[in-house]
Amino acid sequence: MIPHRVPRVLRLGPARLTAGLDHTRRLDLPAHRTLHGEPTTRDLDTLVSEVNEVDMRGRGGAAFPFGRKLRAVADAAAGRECVVLVNGAEGEPASSKDAMLLVRNPHLVLDGAILAAEALHAREVVVATAQGEVGESSIAAAVAERRAAKVAGASESHIQIRVVGIPERFISGEGGALVRGVNGLEAVPPGRKRRAAESGVDGLPTLLSNTETFAQLAILAELGPERYAEVGTSKEPGTVLLTVSGGAAHGAVLEAPTGTPLAHVLDLCEAEIGDGVLMGGYHGAWLPIDAAKTAEISREGMKLAGATLGAGIIVPLGETTCPIGEAAKVTSYLAAQSAGQCGPCRLGLPDLARAMRALAEGTGSTDAVRRAVRAVERRGACFHPDGTARFVLSALDAFENDIALHLEYGSCGRPIRGVLPMPETNDEPDYRLDVDWTRCQGHGLCAHLLPEFVDLDDYGFPSFRPVPAWMAKEARRAVEMCPALALRLARSGGGTRVRPAHRLAPSR
Template structure:
């Protein structure tokens, strides 16, 4: 079932989450129990106590204390049925750790989820994972191996960047559109089926299983006092050996980069596409931990490390991702519909050498931060703003010469796109600069200083297909059509 090419795994410290993966491509149930102990049931109070003792945090990016989530659902369990929801919707293109766990060590994740479900006397465990991917097949097979088809459900959902947001995930599992609901509702109050739901990400449940297996004292025997245990990092970009690395907090980030033979070049992206760029000097001096990342000026987030290398244009790479993030919005609020395309265009102008490029980017970022229905605008603004700070010399080079002289080699990973993806296409021999298209679909079209349209370098999101078709039909010069790139 598992093809030859699976995520490579490396360790800097003890192998806990990745135990056995050096010898086996996938741990089936029998092999799993040769590597890990069979777990006995725990009371909810015992699980809360263990999680508090080691300060177990969620590994999806927000680092929310797991014990607080567990306690909140346990308090509601006295009066209601509950559900355990494993967030395996790894919509972040630069992350592979959750896919790796579900593909190669699915039973460790299920052990943690079942442990929590038993303590809460939950109605069901739901594993929400990208539909059609190898991880979905692997965890489905693992559920079948355990004979748990009646109490564990694998829910295949559409993978998008925002699909892992808690509210969007709950809606997708409930059969609704997988978009953030706008109004914040705690899953511990109302989640799957409207029931109190313990929602945490894939690695968090695997960590819970390891904690129960080792006990708090042994679990905390590695790492730092503030951040005990191990963590998973996805290392990519310029890395010669891209891998998921299990590392103990307190290790130098430089050791991780060296292990994967990654050339830093201009800098390192830490925390993914809602994270921050670190200049090379700061990256080499950083310590792998939440606190260490913060001290270096970055964010550990979901444990994503992308080394840029020195052969690609940093600003061009940032523009690629800014366009992608703008297209990945839910399209439900102004900061996403209008603000993120404006931010992407401002970043493109900066990369093209606009004298006031940094100011354009800062103004566009200010217009979206803190105003969205979810945190997507905030994270996107943080990513883009960190680029103009980390690559200040490159910004100046572009301002003076219009380019740094390097091509955009697409080092930052993005999902494969269909070359036939629908987008607005203009016939410049017909276009007369009426500007109507920019009024009808301002999310996709802006006007240059001559009054002619400038288009977003991305496809037409589904939520804009109607407006895009209207712009085509109403173009006075019949210069617009929907076509491929």
């Protein structure tokens, strides 16, 4: 399986996770074995000892100690069956590192997952990836390559491997959502926190970690702890995968030793910092230009700078786009991506998105945004509201000067160029509100419920602007609450109209 297009790779320092990718689009099994060899099986104590010696942490963003995860699953299983689950369902639009590994170096991921599975005596390895993407095809082809090698008599593991495609959404990579998706349910957070180590795939104890984590485990097994720690910092040895996009002339997945100055990464990618650099993705935080120039690529370095390394996402903003407009656009996206299972997600995030849009249009205030943040912070059933709140608050701090221009002049004078990566939205139609003028009595309630999309004339009668898909639920609420039953909601360009559920019964 040779993909036609692959994520671009750059590096600073030695090539480990990206070794061999200069010369081929994808490493098949023979090429992988030539480059990395076949890992030697470890028992659980040995594997945990090696992992703890280099303090390996999960690379999905939470940085949880991997050795503790291994022990937790082993203790929960206590001789029963367990499962290893690889989280490759990368729902974060600004990240490409998981896709790069699955597409270009899938066998390194599988080596690490199988090492963990053999140490835990697991029943199977499950690789969850974005449904219908090249990564799903590549990892499925890698599994087929291993089966063929096993039939041919090559020394390959007896562990069963299963690939599961998950519909791609921002929240689909959350641990509980991923487990639900693999179990055949909707891939949304379960609401009630359940540890995968205790009950995950098919209700079994499950070792759940990110794609890069398992690739790093394979590299650790290949090099041993001492050689693994030859690069990086003493507290965080090894390399890290970074996704650089936004205002970078050369967007890429970049491998660098921990401790590398952020400025070196930005220089290699010919990136303009502009008003700031987003670190850690859309649940991360903005670094202003001065902090970005001195920050180091590590968990500790980012914490000192006031940001988070997260999943290694770096998005320089550049100088030609509107900072607060970009932030407002992402906030709207995050509001649309919620599971809608709790008040902070269903009501609070749309309110926060409206407050950010008003700020970008020069009609809002930072106080209104902060009030909306307080309504969602630490109140959600999952981390999505908290992550969104962090993103918004850091934008208020980083773009203070730009916000002042918007509030004084209505704009900073720069267009919103869409520098921050966003997924394709062709399947998300806009909606329109229609009114039955024979019924409308000019109550104005629709303008109160949807102030961004409904304007009232001097007599209180409404005119409408297109309603984006992420606000469809709020528009339906306006339709339901119209006292005169005069509103209808339809897809732009035609389509089925959404009528009030409490419409009048037909005459008899």
